[in-house]
Each structure stands twice: as C-alpha cells, then as structure tokens.
Amino acid sequence: MAGTAERMAQNQKQVAISEFFEKNKHFLGFDSLVRSLITAVKEAVDNSLDACEEARILPDIRVKVTKIDDKKDIIELQTEDNGPGIPKRSIEKVFGQLLFGSRFHAIRQSRGQQGIGITGVVMYSQLTTGRKTHVRSKIATETSAAVVDIGLDTRKNKATKTNEDREIWELPDGSLKEHGLEITCRMKAKYQRGRQSVYQYLRMTSIVNPHADITFEDPDGEIHHWPRVTERLPRKVESIKPHPHGIHLGTLQRMCTEATDNRMTSFLYKNFSGVSTRAAKELLEAAEIDEKAKPKSMKPEQYRALLEAFMGERLLNGKAVKLLNPPTNCLSPIEELLIKKGLSKTIDSRFVTTMTRSPTVTQGNPFQVEVGLIFGEGMAADKPVEVLRFANRVPLMYQQGGCLLTKAIESVDWRQYGLDQAGGRGVPKGPAAILVHLASTNVQFTSEAKEALADNEEVLDEVRKAMLEMGRGLRKHLEKKKKMAKTQEKFELVNDIIPAIAAKSASILGRPVPDLAGSITKIMGAVIAESETVWNKETKQTDVTITLFNYTSRARAYTLLAAWPEKDGAVMEGNANGGRKEATGVWAWKLDTLEPGQTFVLSYSLSGLEKGDWTDTDVFYRGSQEVIGATKMDEKLLEEIRRQESVLADEDDEAAAEEAEDEDDLEDGEDDVKNTVAEEAAENDDPKPTGQQTLMGYGSDA
Amino acid sequence: MMSASHTPEETKAALHNVVTEMYDKIVKGEPPTMTLPVRTKNNIGFDTKLGVYKYGKKRSIRDATSLGSAKQLLRALHVVEFIEEMIDARKSSTLREMYYISEGWGLGKFSSQNESNNLAEDLEVVTKCMREDFKLRPEEDGARIIGNLTLRELNRRGEWMRINARDDVGDSGYGVPYNVEEEKIELVEHDLNFIMAIETGGMFDRLIENGFDEAYKCGLVHLKGQPARSTRRILKRMSEEWDLPVVVFLDGDPWSFRIFASIAYGAIKTAHISEYLATPTATYLGITADDIEAYDLPNDDLSARDVEALKAELSDPRFADAWWQEQINMMLELGKKAEQQSLAKYGLDFVTDTYLPEKLAELGLA
C-alpha cells in the first residue's frame, strides 16, 4: 500500500517538481481545475479531522473559498481548525516536505494513508500562481501564534520560508485563539456546484463525522453550516501488527532484515497479529525453517516457503496452520446512531435506517461495513437514489459506477423493498439516499486516483447483506406507513363521519340521534394500537404513549411489547404499568382484559437520549386477535435475539480472559492456554452471532 | 306525452327514503348504507316496452365501512337537505353552484365537480326523480337548431314567444334551453322531411352556408360533442311529436359511436331516464368505417385508447346488432378513424353535393 507513495517520493528526487506534478496529477487529484480545489480542501480538512481526533478535540472547521480572478480562474482557499496546531519548528516540514506524515507506516484505519498530503497543495499553489502558502499555527503552550509563508524552491526542490513571525491570533469575537491551524493559499482552480463539488465533499464529510462542526463560506458569500450532532469523539484507533494473510514478499524481507529478534519463533510471534507461539512453531515447521534460525539470515527461498505457509499453501500434517484473525479494535466505525444523526442533519426525511456490521477479515485485513438508508419527502422520487460512498470516513466522489460499493447496491433487487429499479438491476430509483462506509486497515482502490473500491468478494458480501437487511427495514416501514394511513382513516370514519351521518339523517327526518356504538363496532371490527413518541423539551426526555382500543364486540386479552433503545444507553422512567424485560431493547406488559369499546393507555419516558435519537416506537403484541398498528411478536426472532445476546456476552468474557493472560505469554514460551481456548472457540460449531438481527428489519414473512 | 316531473311532495318523500335507509341501519347497530343500481354497461338491458336501454336489476350497496363511501353517504345527506331547502324556497341552482355551496359542508364537502355531478345522478337513479325535480340545473348549454320549424318558448317574463328557427334567428340558430319540457317549450309546426344531428360546429356551419337545410328541407341540430340531456330530449320530442326521421352525422371514430348510442338507445349514465331521452328511430348516417375506404378519406391511426374503446363497444349490449358489430370490427381492422370535415378533401361542396345525397338516398330520404 505504501508502494505508490514511496515510488513517487523516489522519483521526485530526480525530476523537477513541476514535471513530477504534471506526470502524476491524475492520481494526485489535480487533473482538472474543479478537482484541484476539491483535493486541496480535502487534504486540509482531512488533516484537521485527523489532528483533532488524535488530540481528542471536538473539531470546529471553517472553509472559505473566494474567487480572486474569475477570468484567470484564480481562487483563494482558507481553512481553519481548532486542532492542536503545529509547533513552529515542524511547520516547514509538514508543508514543505513530501511524505512527512506521522502515520505513514502504521497499520490502522486513518484518513490519509498515502499520497503527498498538504505539501501537494503548497506545490500546486506555487506552480499555478507563484504564490506562497500562508500558515498560522497556535499551540496551547505558547501565548502567540507562529506565522510563516511557505513556498517551494522549484530548482532545489526544497521548502522556502519567508516572513516568519509571531502574532496574537484574535478571533472575530475578540477572544484569543487557544490552539489551531489556519492555511491560506491561492491556486488556479474552478469552483462549481453539484455532485462533485466542495459543497458536496463537505456535506458528505459532515455526515460521517457527526462529531465535527463544519462551516463553509462559498464564493457567493453564502454560509453553509453543518452543526455537530454528537459530543462523542470517534473511538481511538489502535495500530496493529500485520497479519500473515496480508503480507507481501518485499515487506516480509524488509521486516526480517530490520528485525532485532534472535529467533524466528519470537520474530513471528511478536511482529505479526494472529500468530500464537504454537502457530509460530507450526509455520516454521511447515516452511521447513529451523525455529532457532535468525531472521536476519533468511534466504530467498525461505522467504517464499514461509509466505506459502502463511497462505496455507504449505501444509503441516495435511492441514494448513491455523491462524487467529487479526484484532478488529483498530477500526473506528461511525456507529448506527451517529450515522442516523449525520444523515438526518443533511437530508430532511422521515425514515432512516442504519446498520453497522460486525468487523470481519479479508486477506488478513480487518474491515467493517456500515450502511444507512434515508427515505422520504424532500428527495426526487423519479431519479436514481443518491449514493454516498465512504472509505475510512473519506467521501468518494468520482467513479461511482466502477466502485465495489455501488456494485453491491446494484446487486440487490430493490423492487421487493419498495424502490423502483428497471429490471431489478442498477442503482434503484426513488426518494432515498443510500450510504455505505467501509472501514478497513487496507482499503483497496481500483486505481491510484483512490476514488473507486476494487472488487473483493467478502466486502461485497458484507455490503450486500447489510443492504438486504436495510431493505427489509424499508419495506417494513412502507408497510407500516400504509397500515397507519388505513388506521387513521378508520379513526376519521368512526370519530367524525359516522357521527355526522347520524346527526344529519336524524335532523332531516326529525328523529332523535341514534346510538352509534353498534355501528362503530361493526365498522371497525378490530383492536387498534396507536403509539406516539415525542421529545419533551422541558424534561429532556422522550415521552412514549401507547394506546390500545378494543373496537370489537368481545373482551380481549393481550401482552403488549415495545422496542426501546436500551443498547444506546436509554433509561426507562415513569413506567407505571411495570412489566418486564423480554430481551435487550424489548419491554413487555401483560394487560388486563380489555372490554368491548374500552381503551387502555400506557406511558413511559426515556432519558439518556438526545432530541431526534428516538422518534418512533415499534409496538408488538401477543394475543389471538390481530391488532392494527402493532406487529405480532415473532417468538422465534425474540429467541434468536436472546441467544445472540448470550453468545456475545460469552465472547466478551473470552476476550477479557485472553487479554488478562497476554502478559505472561512470552516468558512461558510454551503452548499457552489462551490460544487453545481461542482456537476451540473458533472451531465451535455454534453459529456465530452476526450482531445484526433486529426486530424491525427481520424476515419477510414476520 | 308522458311527463318526467314529480311534485315537490313526491320528490321529498323519495329523498326521505334514502335518508331512512341510513338512519334505520344505525338504529339496528349496522353501518349505514345506500342501495343503488349498478351504473355500468354490465347492468343495462333493452326494455322492449320502451324501446330503449334501461338499468337492469343489479344493485350495489354503498356502505359506510370505508372512509370513501362513508363520505359519499354524508354528502348525499347534505345534498338532500340542500334540495329540500331549494324546493321550500322555490329556488334552483346549477350543479356547479351546488359544488361551491358544498364548501360549507365541512366533512361532507365535495372534492371535485365531477363528484357532485355523479352524486346528483345517483340520487336521480335511486329516487327515480329527475334533476329538474331537485331544482338542479346543468352547466352545459344545449344545442343550436336551424331549419324551417316553429316552436313556442316561455320566456323569463312568463310570456310565450313564437320562434321560427329559420326566419327569426341569426346565423347561430335557435339556442335550446336546459328545460325543454312541455311547460317550457311547445312544438308548433314545421315544413321538414327529416332532422339531421351534427357533431361539429364546423360541419353545421358548412351545411348552412351551402343552403343544405333549404335544399333538402331538413332541420339541422348542432350536438356540440356529447349531447346534453336537453338536446337529446328535444330530438326525441321532434321525432315523436312531429313523426320525423332523425339522422345522425358524426365523425368516424369510437367516441362518435357512443354519441350515437346515447341519442338512439340511451346513455349508460342516464339509463334511468332513457325513455325520456332516447330516440330509438334515429339512424347513423356517417362517417361509417366503410366510408373511410369508399371515399378514400384522409385519416388518422387509431390510438391505444381508441382501440380500447372499440373493444369495449363490442361487448356493449347497445352495439350488439350485426351492423354495429361489423362497423366496429371493420374499424379495428382498418386501424383508422376519420373526421367528418375530412370530406373537404374533395372541395367545400362535396359534402352537400355528393356525400350526403348519396348517404340519404340509401335511407330513402333524398
């Protein structure tokens, strides 16, 4: 993965910067005037988000694009963040030296993984306008900010500093800036609107960075603001060691020659993930390498043999050496609720469903798929749905058609879920937007332009599964909407129209108004449930009311169940009707017999949520007569959810046990209990929980 | 001559029956209902006594178990009340006015003009009254007539006016009012051999300009597309009271066939009053399907809707006879339709000098 950038850097030593740029501009993202601006914004904003994340700061980002000369396409770009800032002595390196990244060799999920970063922007500005980039940086421990103009000496290929100074950084409101970075540069570029624009890039960025507050001032002076919707910073990502399944010959060679270990066993054990001491021995045995061999003295054919053992191509006792999966805590998914919030803030709609799949592994690389679907008013019904693609929280804006994520969407027959799709193929049409996010330690692109993801069976499969699940949710939603409209009609019928017919007919005939109870029971002939979920501004709680009407001529007995966001940390309060927990996120109330014409009202509040977190409560029932407005409880599904919960809980225990034993592993050197346990768990035939079974998204015939 | 009208008391009693059906159902603890004949081609049959098509025995029950039909019932009640008020106040209103008045009916308000027209018809059908009994007037204006015939009309000042439709009228002819019953119009005398009903204004004016009415001693009636009730009624009266043949000259397309059927056999929507409106002796003169070929007329391809309409006509009892079946099938085969004004291909006089004389000769009228 580092290959391209390394190659670029080496080449760069020989050729002039301008030539280098000219040759590589297509994958540097500077191949058109429109794209150059987007790329510049992207480099700066990605850096701000990364820096804030690392420093655990909630990012406030400001981007301003100004047209300086319309005829010559000269644009000024200014970005500002509230990150940690860059110490004065490092500014020159960050902005004037290629590949001065802090993340470069680490294997973990991060936005910038290769490329030439912000230095490219400095170069591009210099080459197209001859202008230096103005940098203002303030770090918390100093009272004033460092300012400097950074340029590039195109003959010496070196950064140049001018106008170095210090100044007091005052904010518009008169207060002093605590810390942060501001970059101002001028470049030849074009600002445009539409699907590929700075606006769209920032909008997409704000969706997958719900913790960021982003302000954009466009060339017309219009201010676009995407507010922060959560105070929660993304999980801190851990670096991981490479996994044998994802390693290349060159890397293996380099690792061996740079190794400080004395023996191959400890080299394998310590430098790779997924390799226990037992597996290390077995790998060496399969590759016919002496355990005590020194890593530094490996021969070429031994590298190859070891690689074959890694891939399971060299067997030991007729079996491939069993390796553990790499840990997945190096991934930082956005998580369902936050995707929901992110989507809701940029698109106004009624229905949002999101899903974060459990992490899995492809070719030794952990990855995780997240999807979101938003449906409803405010979007065109006769156009293809908007596809929002992201890799490691970075928006992908070009080459939609050739991207794996798009292909996964296209592989689903959306017609069965209520969207239009000619021939059941292609991007579906309808008032919807679909979001797909791939988080991975190693994102594979189709080309160096890094705009489309390359084909990969496992990833495709994961995305597809997530789509199907969401599709089912969408269908349920549409069915429910239809049912609710019907129920609404029935209520209007018996509450308004029938009484009006009775009154008018009585008045025309000059007779008394007749009693309506009989007619109404006949007309409704049903038990009806209504649920209301509203945000209470005063108490900062979500109030839920569930009403059950018995419009039949017989007494009825039910157990009502309601879904609630227990997993998201909600607490149920003021639940005067008691009841009990059926499963995580499912509460049940056994009701007294409901006489004909009787109504029962149940209410409770949810605390620990923010406004908009929970806007609709799904109601289920147990009982013989159908309840309109509620779903009959699928006991098998409930069973499944409970089972998954217990398996997941057990796994957590196992993981904890593993960690605890990690310490004394090395001393021991012998086969350890940890690995045996873990491997047994892996062999266990019990189906692994997917962690994605949900009450609403489940099954077509529920 | 039979009379269509009911006394105010008869009308009110008939309307009260409709209301009573709803009221009694509620008292019995049932959803209120309104029972009415099915008003589609599947429920019209030939009445041998009257010689026209009438509704058959099929009944549909509109009950208040869905929001849509419940609203219909409520609207019907509002209309009944409104009609009673008009009868008592000796007023009348147009259907359009009623539609606007319904704005004040809250839940019983109409959502389209079409809906109010349909409901008025429903009530006619159920009560066997005419909308004149309900004091409801149509918006549609009636036909124009030119020819040597004389009638008397009661004007607004309550005076009988004698009008000759050749000598006392301008180029636009005599305008037929919405009420053409005996209390309003009296047919006095004529010097005619037949009546010709014409679909388009252009053709009507052509025949007048060419002096066709004088030359062939005929009364020309401009139908203005689908003829209004009063137009059909006055055609029937002229045919019966003066014993005159009626020939119908229309475009050659599926919709013209329907216009003819409504004149000769009765319209599906008004089959409850066919005996007042239909002229069973009327003859279809043209444009026929074979005219298109025989006269090599400029034509248009049938649209999908045209074909659908023709196919529906094949199973319409009013077109069950051999001649119509042949015409419809021929048009389907040709896949063509032609307008009456396409005869102008052969010059402005062709229609009066050649086409019509030839067609009338077939009928023995020229």
Ligand SMILES: Nc1ncnc2c1ncn2[C@@H]1O[C@H](COP(=O)(O)OP(=O)(O)OP(=O)(O)O)[C@@H](O)[C@H]1O
């Ligand atoms: N806004 C910022 N605030 C604080 N530090 C920053 C900021 N921007 C850049 N840096 C520092 O400068 C380094 C170099 O940034 P640069 O964009 O050149 O490379 P990168 O982000 O590591 O990788 P990539 O080339 O993919 O962008 C970053 O790794 C970070 O340490």
Ligand SMILES: [Mg+2]
């Ligand atoms: Mg960067």
